Amino acid sequence: MLRPKIIGFVCNWSKPPEIQTSEPSGFEGHPKIHMIQVMCVGRIDPVIVLDAFVRGADGVLMVGCPSPDCHYVEGNTQAKFKVKMLKKLLALAGIKPDRLLLDWAHMTDVESFVKIVDNFRNLIIAMGQSPLNGGDSSDDFLLNLRAAKNTASDFRLRVLTGREGELTQAESVYGETIPANDFDRISELLTRMEFIRHKIHLLAIQEPVSVKQLAERIKEKPSFVLCQIVEMRRRGMVTLDEIKGTTPLYKGLEV
Amino acid sequence: MAEKIGSVMVVGGGVAGIQASLDLADSGFKVYLLDKSSSIGGVMAELDKTFPTNDCSMCILAPKLVATGRHPNISLITNAELVDLKGQAGNFLVKFRKRSRYVDEERCNGCGLCSQKCPVEALDTFNEGLSNRSAIYVEYPQAVPLKYIIDREKCIGCGTCEEVCKAKAIAYDQQDTETTLSVGSIILAPGFEPFDARVKSELGYGKFPNVVTSIEFERILSASGPYGGLALRPSDGEVPRKLAFIQCVGSRDAQINRDYCSAACCMYGIKEAIIAKEHVPVALDCTLFYMDIRAHGKEFDAYYNRAQDEFGIRFVRSRVANITEDPKTNNLHLYYVEEEEPTTEEFDMVVLSVGMQPPAEASKLANIFGIELNGQKFCQTRMFSPVETSRPGVFVCGAFSSPKDIPESVAQASGAAAKAMSIIASERGKEIVAKEYPPERDVSQEEPRIGVFVCHCGINISGTVSVPEVVDFATKLPSVVYGEANLYTCSQDTQGMIKEKIQEHNLNRVIVASCTPRTHEALFRETVRESGLNPYLFEMANIRDQCSWVHVHQPKEATEKAKDLIRSVVAKARLLKPLRRPVINVTPTGLVIGGGVSGMTAALELANQGFDVHLVERTKNLGGHLREIRYTLEGENPREHLDSLVTQVLENGRIHVYLDSEVAEVNGFVGNFKSKINSESGEKEVEHGVVIVATGAKEYVPTEYLYGNAPGVVTQRELEEMLFNGAFKAESVVMIQCVGARTRERPNCARICCGQAIKNALRIKETSPETDVYVLYKDVRSYGFKEKYYRKAASKGVIFVNYNDDRKPEVSSDGGKLKVLFWEPIIKEEITLEPDTVVLSAAVSPNPDSKRVSEMLKVPLTKDGFFLEAHMKLRPVDFQTDGVFLCGMAHSPKFIDESICQACAAAARASTILSKKTLEMEGIIADVDEDLCSGCRICEHLCPYSAIEMNEKQTKVTAHVLEALCKGCGVCGTACPTKAITLGHFTTGEILAQVKAALVEEVRA
C-alpha cells in the first residue's frame, strides 16, 4: 500500500500554521495526509467519520487541543465521547477500531503534530487497506459500515452520547452520577442493538427478507432477529411485505 | 355508630373493578378506583378476542375505560397500593400509598413524545415481554388514564423526556405519597395472576422458545401486539403449521397444590385455536390436549362444536407428560398417552393454557383488610353470600373470589356494587357534585359564526403540519370569524380561553382541529356548554391521528389534508343545530318478575337501596327452584337461607309481593313503565322505572333412557329428594350425564348437572360407602373450586366413565331389572351393569313462560330459549332495551351463588336508573319530519331498538321516534325513501356538505 487513504481532521486551534489544509489535493502535501480543517474536533459528527470509511478511507485521524486547552472548553471531551462510540461501531462493523485515532496537538508544536500524523500513517500502512478496498467480503463491510453510519444517526444513541458527560461527570435528573462503567454498558448494548437493527433495515430495503434469511446473513439467532423485527415494526423501520408459504417477508421502509 | 360515608373504594381496575365503579358512580356514589398498575384495564386489555362471540376485547373494553376515566364521580388512583384499613362497614378509613410516576398526571396529556424519544429500552410487560417499550411508557395505547410513567428501574435520568415534553409534565422529584380516605364500603377486585408455567418444567416453558403461554399468545394474536396479529414462532418468526394447546397448566394439578379448575381456560384455549387459524395465511392444524372440555357457560358448547366441526380443531383427551425440543428446528415433541397408547407427536409451536392464581398481594390484602382466604389464597366467600368477604362492608368480585371468566366477573362486580351501596344507601348523592351550567344561548336567529382552534399538540401536530398556515386557511373560510393556534387545545387554561373567545367574538359554533373526538369531544363539548352554547354546536377535525402522525414524511400533503379536513368540518358546522338531550322522569320503583332466589335477592337489594319493588311470582310460594335444593356440594343449608330470604322479603315494607300472579302487560320505556299484574284477585296497574326478569328455569323432563317408563330411572332432582328424605337405598347406581344437554337439539351445557351428580354421588357414598356409583359423562365440568369435590368423589370410589355421542350408554329394562350398557374407553370393552337406579342428570330447560315474557318486553331469546342479554361479555344482566334487566336461570343455567351474584348485579344496574330523578338521554337521536313522512314503515322495521313507532293522526300515519329508546345509529335515516327521518348531528345535509367540502375548494363569499 503506497498511499494509504487517510482523512485527517484538525481543529482550527491546534493546527500549526505550517500545516496545509483544505485544498483537496490528495495525500501528497506535508504532512502526507489530507487534513480537513474544522473549528473544533467536537464538530466532527460521527456520521462524517463513518462516511469517510464508507467512501473507502483506510484511516481517520482527528487532531484537537489537549484537554484543558480546548478553545471551546468541552469540544475535545465531546469528541472523546463520540470517538468512543465510533470505535464500538467500527468494531461491530468488523473494522479495526485503531483505524480511527483522536489525538491532541499544540499549534506551536509542529514537530509533535507531524509525528502524530506520521505515526498514524505508518500504523495504517502496517494495518493495510480498509477491508472495503479489497478482499472478498468488501460488500459485507460496506453494508456494515453503512449500517454503522445509519446507527450513528440514530436519535437514541446520539442522545446518550450527547449526554454522556452530563450523566457520568455531573449528575442525572435524579441527582445521581452514573458510573462510567455502567454507562458504557448501557451505551454498548444500545449501540449493538441499533447497529443490528440498521443492518437488518438495509438488508430489508434491498429486498423483502425473512427472519431466517436475516439470521443467516447477520449470524444471529432467528429468535433474536425476530425480536428486532418486532421493535423495528414498532418504529416503522420495516413492514410485513408478504407471507410466502409459512414465511413472512419483511421489507424495509424509508425513514 | 360512626356516620356513614357515601363513597366506595374499589381496589383493582380490571374489568370487574371498572364495572363496579361505574355502577356505583352512576348510582350516586363517589368512587375511588385504586389500581396497582399505572392504568386500568387489567388482563382484559391484553386479550385479543373474547369467546364465544369473538368480539375484539379492546373494542368492547375501551368505551368502558373511557367512561371510567371521564366519570365525574370516579377518582382514579393508579400506581398505588393499600397500606391500612381502619373502621367498620359504613365508615372505613383507608390508607394507601401512591407510588411516584415521575410524571405530573395533571399536566401529562398522553401525547407520547417522551416515550418515542426515550433512549432506554425495556421489555414491554403488557406484551408479556415479547416486545420492547421505553423507560417512560403507557401500558397500552388506549390506556386510561393516558398518563405516562417512568420505569425508575430502567430510567438512567438523561432528562430527554423532560426536554421534549411540551406540557412540562415530567416531575423527576415526585415522591410517593400516603393518603387516607374515608369510605363507606370497599370492593376488592384485584383479579388474578397467570400461573407461572416455569413451575411445570417438563413442558419446557422458558427453555424452548416455541412454547408460549396463553396470555403471550393473546398478545401474539392481537393486531396491536408484537407480531401484528400474525401467529409466529418466537424461535424463527415462521408461521406455524401445527399448533398444540395444552390445557390445565397450573390447574387441576394436585402435585403442585392446585386442585381447582381455572374455569376459563378451556374456552380461551378453543378461542385462541380458532383465532390462530384465522390469523395465519396457511392451513393451520390446531390440537387441543385436555382432560375435560369445560364449556359450561352460555352458548359455550355451541362454540366448542363449531371449533370441531367448522374449524377442524382436533381435541385430544390426554395430559401431555413431557415436551422436548428438536434443537435444529426448534420444533417440539409432545409425549402423551392417547387411548392407552404412548404417543409422540411433533408440533411447530405449543401454547400452554395457564391457569389463574390469586394475585401475589393476596395475603397482604387479606392482612390489611382482615379477610379470610381459602386454602388456595383466593378470597373466601359463601354460597349464599357470594360477594361478601368475612369482613362486613368489604366485598369482593372477579377472579379474586374464584377463577372465572369475564361475564361472571362483570356480573359479580355489579353484584358487589349493589351490596356496597346497600349499606350506605342513605348517603347516596352526598359525596358527589352536581354540575351547574349557564342558561343556553338561543342561536337560532344568528348567522353561523365559527371559531376554529388549531392545536399544536406540542409538536405532535406542528412537527408535521404547518399550524400557522392551517390557522390562516381556516380563518379565511366562509362563516369562520375567529381562528387561533394553541400549544395544547385540551389544556385547562385553553378551555378558559376558548370560553373567552366565544364571548368576545360572539361565536356560535366551535371547531377544534386536534386529535380524536373519541377521547376529546366530551371535554370540548363541556367547555362549549359551560359558555352557554349548546354542546352539539361543536365539531372536531382530527388532524393528528389522521394527518401529522400518519404522514410524518409528507409535511406538505399533511398540511393540505388538514386544511381539507377543517374545510369539511366547517361546512358541517355551518349547518349544525342545537340538539336537545331528552330528559325523562324516573319512577323510583322496580318490577321484578319471578320470586325465586334471584328475584327475591334482586327485590331485596333494590329495597335495601331504598326503592319500592313489585315482586311478581306465578306460583303460590316464593322460592322457586331453590325449594328443590336440599343440600349443596359445599355443605351449606339451602333451606335455612331460603327461609330467611323469604322472611326478609315478606317483612320488607318496600317490597310488594304478588303471589299466584302474572305480569300481563308492560308498556312504556326506561324510567316510565306501566304494567298490569293479573292475579286471581284481579288486575292491578303499577308504575315502575325498571324491570328485572328473574323467571328462572326448569329441570328438563327426559324422554331418554326409559325415564318415566321404568321406575328405577330418576333425575338428579328426584334422587336428591330421596336422599334427603333417607328414602334412597341402592347397591349400584349409574348416573348418566348430559341428558337433554349437549345434543343436536340443545347443544349447550346445563352447567349444574356435573355438580349435582358429584353432590349426590358423594351423598350416596357418605350414607352407604359400599354402594357402587358410576357416573357416565362426556366431560366432567366441575369448574372452579368444585373440582375438589370431583377429586373427592373419585377418591371415595365413585367411578367416572367417559362416553361420547358415538357410543352413548344404553339403558334397558328387562322385567323391571335395569341394564346399562356402555363402552369403557380405557379397557376398551363394552360393559353392562345392572344398577338399582339410573340417575339422569337432566338438563335445564328455559321457563316455558319465557317466550311470552320476551315478547311482552320486546327482548330477545337465544335459540335455546333463554333470555339473550345485551352483550355476552360486558353486559351480562342488561338487555339491549334500556331499563330491563336479567338475572338467574332465566339467563342460563347456573348455581345458586351465581344466581345471587346476577340478582345483585341486576339490582345494581337497575339502581343506576332508579337513583336518578331524571335521565338525560343522548341528544344524537333520530328525528322525523312528519310532513315528509309517508308512513312506509321501513324505518320501523329496520330499527334494532324498536325505537320507532307509528303514530296515527287524523289523516296519516307517521313515524315517531321514542327518544328514550333511540341509540342514534342513523340506520333509519339512511333507508328512509322520503328523507323524512334523519339523525341529529349527522343529518344528511350536514354529511353531504361535509363530503362536498372535503373535495371542493370554497371561497369566502
Next chain:
Amino acid sequence: MQKVEQDSNEVRMLPPCRAACPAEVNVQGYIALIQQRRFKESVELIRKNMPFPAICGRICFSPCQDACNRKEIDQPVGIRHLKRLAADIEREQGRVKPKPIGKTHSEQVAIIGAGPAGLAAAYELAKLGYPVTVFERMSNPGGMMRYGIPDHRLKKYVVANEIAFIQDLGVEIKTGSALGKDFTLEDLQELGYKAIFIAVGAQRSQLLGVPGEHLGNVFPAVEFLRDIAQGRTFDVGEKVAIVGGGNSAVDAARVSLRLEAREVIILYRRSRKEMPALSYEVEAAQREGVKLQFLVSPKRILGEKGSVKAIECVRMKLGPPDESGRRRPIPIPDSEHTYEIDTVIPAIGQKIETHCLPPVLVDGKTRGISTDPLTLETKLPGVFAGGDLVTGPASVIEAVAAGKGAAISIDRYLNNSNLKADRHIAVEETTWVKNWKAVTKKPERYVSFHEDLGRYKVSFEEADELMAKNKEIAVSEARRCMECGPCIECLGDEGLCDADKAVIDESLCTGCNVCAVVCPFGGVEKNEIGVAKINEFLCKGCGICSASCPERAVSMKKSSEDQIVNMISAALEGS
C-alpha cells in the same frame, strides 16, 4: 466594570474586558480579528469606539486586562500590547488616511481643547456628519497625550498620526487659540457655533503646600513634562526627588534619568500597594534605577541661594482607609529626616485653570465646572464640559469616554431629542456560562508580553519596543483569549464576523436539549413551544451541537456537513 441601573429593557451582555473599558472598546472583537491575522480590521474595529489605538496601545492603564478572565488560569491576555501591535502593523504600511466624512448636519460645533476628551468628541461628531472646529491653546493638538506623556512612553509622531486621522475625517483644529484669551463663549456663539464642548483639561500641577516650593529647581511635574515635550531641557543636577505616586511622578522620574540625573528618588506617602502609577511603569522605573521611598511626606524644601538643597520629610504610617479606599497616611511624630537633593519635582496631582473659564460656569466651592454627570450639560444651554476639567485628572481612555458622551449629548441637543433617554444600558458581565474555572492550570507556552520589558534602555525611544514584529506570537497571544463574551459582541454586530453559526431546522427539532447540554457557551435556548433556538449572540460556531444533535436538526451555516463530506470525497477520489 460597568454596572449601571437599568433604565431600558435592553440588556447587553459584555465580556469583562469590554465592560471594564470606559470607552467600551470591543476588545474581544479586535482580538478575534488578530487571531485571524486581520490586523487592519482589528484596528478599524478599535476605531469604532475611539480614535487612539496606537496611543492607548502604549499608555492605556488597560482596565480590560485587569478584568481579563484568563488571569484565573495563568495570566491575562496582553490586550494592550495586542492593540499596539495591531496599530503598529497598520502604520507599517504608511499612515492610514481615511476619507473625509460628508457633512450631513449644518450645525457647527466648537470644541475647546484638543486633548483626548475634545478630540474624541470631535471624532464622534465628525463621524455623525457635524462640522467641528477644535480650538487649542497650544501650538500642537494632543493635550496631555502630547504634552504630558514623555517620549519614552509615547512618541510624538504616534500622537500626531492619530490626530491627523481625525483631521482627515474633516475636523478642523485651530491651534494657538485659547479660551478666555483669544475668544469667549459668546464669540463662538456669534460665529454660529450651535454647541460647545469645553475640554480644556487640568493643566496645572497641584502645589505641595510646603515651605520652599518657590525655590528654583522645584519643577512641578505637569509643567516640567510639558516643557520637556516642547523641547526644553533642564539641568536637574545629580539628585532628583519626585514627590507623588502617580504616573506623572514615574514619568518625571524616568525623564530625570534621561536628563542624566544620577540618583532619582520617588517619595511617596503611602506604600507600594497604594501607588496609582501603572505597575509595569513603576517596575520599569525601578529597573532603570529609580529609587522608591515609601511612607514619607515632604515637610519642607530646604534651599540655599534660591536653589534646592535638601528636602525634609516626615515618616508616615497607614491608618484606616479613607474615602478613596486607600489607607490614609498619618504622620509619625518626630520622624523628620532630610534628603540631600538638587531638584524637587512635585507630582501630586493636577488642577484646572479656572481663570480662562467663564465665571458663570465655575463652581464657587470646588473651583471646577459642575455638569450633569450623565449628559455633561453645564448651566449654559448648548455648552457642555468634560474630561479632566470636570472629573479631575484621569486617564486618556476616561477622557475619551467623556468625549464620546459629550458627542452623544451634543448630537441629541442639536436634534432636540431627549438627552437622557436610554443612556444607561444595563450591562451584564458574562463569563462563560460553563464554569471556566474548572479549566485546570494551563502550561505557559506563550511569550508573555510583559516579560519582554527586560530589554529596555534608558533613552527617549519607546522603551518596550515589542517583539511586535512577530505577528505569529501575537496571534498566539490573541488565541489565549477565552472569548468570554457572547459571540456577537465580538464581531457579529460589526459586520466583521466570519464565525460559523449553528442553524436549527425547527421542523426536525424535538427539543431534546442535547444541543444545549453540549454547547459550552449556553448558546441554545428553547422557544415558546420548546423548540431549540440558537442564540446568535452566544453561538461561537464551534459546531459541537451540530455533531451531537440526535435529530440531526442542527447544521452549520458555513462549514456544512455537505462541504466536509465533499472534501472527504474529493480527497478520497483524488488519491
Next chain:
Amino acid sequence: MSEESDFEPKIIGFLCNWCSYAGADLAGVSRIQYPPNIRIIRVMCSGRVDPAFILEAFKNGADGVLVAGCHLPSDCHYISGNFKASRRIALLQRLLQDLGIEPQRLRLEWVSASEGDKFATIVREMVEQLKKLGPNPLTKDGGEI
C-alpha cells in the same frame, strides 16, 4: 396510463365511530404511515352511510370511497348496522357500474379498533388501485350524475 405517476387520487372515507374510526386512530397512535389521499368523515355507524353520500362524493370528484365499519357478524355497536351497510354497498356497486364508475372505486371494509395496521393497508391498497384506475370518470368528462 401516462398520468399515473403524478395522479393523486382523492378518497372519501366514511368510518364508523366505534370500530373503524378507532382503528384509524390506532394507526395514528402507532404512527403507521399511509398515503395522505384519504379524507375521513366520521359517522356513528356504517349503517348510517346513505348511498347519496357516496354519490355526492363521486359527483364532487372523489376518485374512491371507503366505507368501513365493525366486523361482521357481531362487532357492530348497533347490533346489525354493518349488515345493513354491506347490503347497501353491494347494491350501490351495481348501480355505480351502470353510471360508468368502476365498482372497485367503492370499498366496504371491516376494521376493528385494534386494526390500525389493517386500516393503513387498506388505504395504501386503495391508493395504488385508484392510481391504476385513473381519475374518476365523471371528473374526466365533466359529467354529472
